[in-house]
Amino acid sequence: MLGANIGIDLGTTSVVAFVEGKGVVMSEPSAAAYEKESGKLLAVGKRAWDMIGKNPDSIRVVKPMEHGVVSDFTATKHILKYILSKICKNMIFKPNVVICVPSMATSLEKRTILDLVTSAGAAKACLIEEPLAAALGAGIKSTRPVGAMVVDIGGGTTDIAVITMGCISVSRSIKVAGNTFDEAIARQIRRERDVIIGDKTAEMLKKQIGYSFLRDVELGMTVKGKHFITNLPVSIEVSSTEVYLAMRPHLEAIAEAVRSVLELTPPELSADICESGIYLTGGGALLKGMDKMIEKKTGIKTFIAKDAMNCVALGTGEALAHIDILSQNGYVFKARDEIGGLEPELSE
Ligand SMILES: Nc1ncnc2c1ncn2[C@@H]1O[C@H](COP(=O)(O)OP(=O)(O)O)[C@@H](O)[C@H]1O
Ligand SMILES: [Mg+2]
Incomplete structure (x- = not known):
């Protein structure tokens, strides 16, 4: 393949990539894992995410966009590099990238991400607001x-x-949003049942027996955690009502x-x-x-x-196809030297 136009949804939970002519080709958790002492990159995406909650003290797992702002530019760059190198490994030309960043990102963060995308391998990059991409994708x-x-x-x-x-x-x-529900479920179970459960278990409860309304017929699910007082592993049955009340x-x-x-x-x-x-x-x-x-x-x-x-990623793809129309509203591809104005340590 010569080159491609790529759309990237840099989400707080996952990064989804769209390739023109192919559709959504990749979805990976927004995470990177590092060796604490040396700072060496150990894993990106799913492999890093799988370590969360199970990593030894010597490994640090970062979710750089978790709260809607970019908390770690280096980790963001590593994630972007990983995505682009995987997609572009057989390409001759660098791709053009439309990228969608968390909506709470500041203008400096947005400009930095544009720069990171180009330093990670894009020829030209263009930012698009998340809601606009979501609408196009829907x-x-x-x-x-x-x-x-x-x-x-x-x-x-x-x-x-x-x-x-x-x-x-x-x-x-x-x-x-989604993470708030997980945290609320874990908090409720700790408070009411004296059991500490991990984030992934709370998310599982939400996906399996979580409802946005109070069910007439209650559902139950058995999960494992750690007793708050004895610190020993325990298994408890959680009801859909408890999950709903935590999320309400x-x-x-x-x-x-x-x-x-x-x-x-x-x-x-x-x-x-x-x-x-x-x-x-x-x-x-x-x-x-x-x-x-x-x-x-x-x-x-x-x-x-x-x-x-995948709506936001599909929307970035839609934007790639209609960049001429969007350019009337100021969405323009920019090469690295046109972005400018960055702190030197970020523009490597
Ligand atoms: N079937 C489901 N039921 C409830 N929540 C879900 C389900 N599938 C995914 N989620 C939640 O959606 C959120 C991630 O959504 P996503 O659009 O990928 O986020 P972002 O754009 O922030 O990366 C997570 O909190 C996840 O738990
Ligand atoms: Mg999103």
Whole structure:
């Protein structure tokens, strides 16, 4: 293959890569593992993620985008390098990359990421806002003068935006999303049952018996943890009601944030949203009953987008295909020397 156009969703939980003509080709956890003393890179992506909670003291596992901001540029660069080298290993020319970064990233972080992508192997790079990519990936024809609402529920942040004519009209990002649910479940079990469970176990409970509403018929799941007082391993049965009660305040926070964006939306765009509905994207949209919960709290019909977890990456692919239209709104590919203005230690 000569070269390619690549779209990357640099998410708080996972990095998803899209290749023009092929579709989504890769999805890896946003994680990197290092030897603590020497700082040597040991693993990236799934291999690093598998070490979380099981790593010895000598190994440090970093999730550099976990809270919606870039907390570790070196780890971010290692993740990008890994993705690009895997995709481009048989290519002659460097690829052009459209990249989507966590919406809470500051403009310095965004510019730094653009620079990191080009230093990681891209010929030219272009940034796109997450909600816009999510809308494009959800199949919303966002270049038309018709308002549409997208709610992207990721791991670290929930991003709510009203899109019209390829631009974001109103948006809000809150740090309540998939990881918040996991933390709340673990906290509840520690408080009520005196058992400490790991993040991955809490996530498993959420995916298996987590619902956005109180079920009439309770479900149960047996999980393993450590007793808070004796420190010994224990096995306990957790109910869907306990999981729901732990998540409830955070579910309400998401619904409230959606309502607040609707309140700020100009009337003509509001009318469009009433007509077309709300689209949910991101892994958090897969929590059972999320669509019904938002529909109930807003009175607006709500849909889970097809292939919700890959929507943002698919949207970067859509952006690659329509870069001419998007360029009218200022989305332009830039080469490394056009980005500029960075601290020298970051631009290696
Ligand atoms: N079936 C599911 N039910 C509930 N939550 C899910 C499900 N699948 C994935 N998630 C959650 O989605 C979140 C990750 O979503 P994703 O869109 O990949 O995040 P990001 O864009 O922040 O990388 C995680 O918190 C994960 O637990
Ligand atoms: Mg995302």
